[in-house]
Amino acid sequence: MADLARMSINQATTREQHSLAQAITAYTQAGVPGISIWRDKLAACGLDEAVRMVNDHGLRISGLCRAGQFPAADAATRQANLDENRAAIDEAAALGAECLIVVAGGLPDGSKDLPGARQMIRDGLGSLLPHARAAGVAMAIEPLHPMYAGDRCAINTLSQALDLCDDLGDGVGVAVDVYHLWWDPHLQAQIKRAGERILAFHVCDWLLPTTDLLLDRGMMGDGVIDIPQIRDWVERTGYGGLIEVEIFSAENWWKRPGDEVIRTCLERFKSNV
């Protein structure tokens, strides 16, 4: 059984119900000790106010979502993305976030050059790293499910993410999300390889059937992922950080009252993580 003292909720789980201030209040009142914050919600709240609130509530921040989006068709756009990423690093530092989630980006508009996109990701991360290191912000490369290779993230296995870490050196690690990685026959071996480079661990579930590629993630226990098995593998590396519930669910959980969603997350965290 997962320890509630290690629970975090990604605020996207109640994206439609809560502003950042509302999410901080609601999660804290429910006894959830961690939150993961999205930058659009952060901007609406204001960074100073957000920092004040998380400190007042003693919340831990399992991650800031997100940096990335490195590939682009032209150099000016790639540079603008890097500038945006530096702003994300500064926000993560101000918040004391335990990592900055990196969703690397997919193919540039009009391109079919996946190796080229992957090279842009490597180069972009390399350019950012000095700023992240100076700010003391750990960047967590999150491999996304292969169904997002074209439009969201061309880093699609933990092996690929770790190859990037090997290449880039200190200051970068990985986020392990069961939704993206559960199918991978090499997952156990790659989690072991990751070792102390695991900076975040995300849970939800894979529904059968899945009716939407992006917004039909399931509550833990409603799908087919053996979450406790993967948690065990992660914890055998020594990972003792927060375990973050992250559910995008346009037709189900986003339509329910926020308190019901949080209560269900807590119950399922105990029974199915």
Add this chain to the structure above:
Amino acid sequence: MADLARMSINQATTREQHSLAQAITAYTQAGVPGISIWRDKLAACGLDEAVRMVNDHGLRISGLCRAGQFPAADAATRQANLDENRAAIDEAAALGAECLIVVAGGLPDGSKDLPGARQMIRDGLGSLLPHARAAGVAMAIEPLHPMYAGDRCAINTLSQALDLCDDLGDGVGVAVDVYHLWWDPHLQAQIKRAGERILAFHVCDWLLPTTDLLLDRGMMGDGVIDIPQIRDWVERTGYGGLIEVEIFSAENWWKRPGDEVIRTCLERFKSNV
């Protein structure tokens, strides 16, 4: 440019428009030299009549769809699936199909044990192989995209399929479908590894956005897959077999006149394969 003399169309591409007899007539009239046949359509036509028609038209059969579905919750169901698979082998032999496509199956109902399902796949294939070898039918394991790991096929990379081939020996090879494999950073290396074990090569395209996990495949050229690059890798192995267009498209191509679909397949085969 791909050679039209090597073109095949999977009859699922005009599933809503054509019976098997209609597909054979329409593809032949359009000058397409190959077809891939589905067993439900074959049953509706009758095996003898189908054999007569393909012989009369001199059509090549790039594959029979399909064997597989090995994992099941109980031994009786697994045995029934094997019996069904033997019938598929006999049909492939009668038709002179160039391979029998194997879609291995996903998790048994209620199971979260993906390694267990993969073991059932290995065992099921092993049980079938003597019958397939005796019938002279080559079984083509088709790795399916990781988004199908739960409900359709727990063999999700070419590497996994080739490991199975290594394990099982003669009589089994692979089907390379760009839709399932295009995202894999190891694809080039694994195609090279496959060598003469490539028994089928399937093309369509990955649309951005993709609106349905199963039935929103794109016509070649409408998506982001670098098909000529993958075809080049396949042909460097010495593969000179048919190149099969297979498009499941409930909201687009299945709603258009069959002749328009076939004509577009021919045009795009020339321009985008």
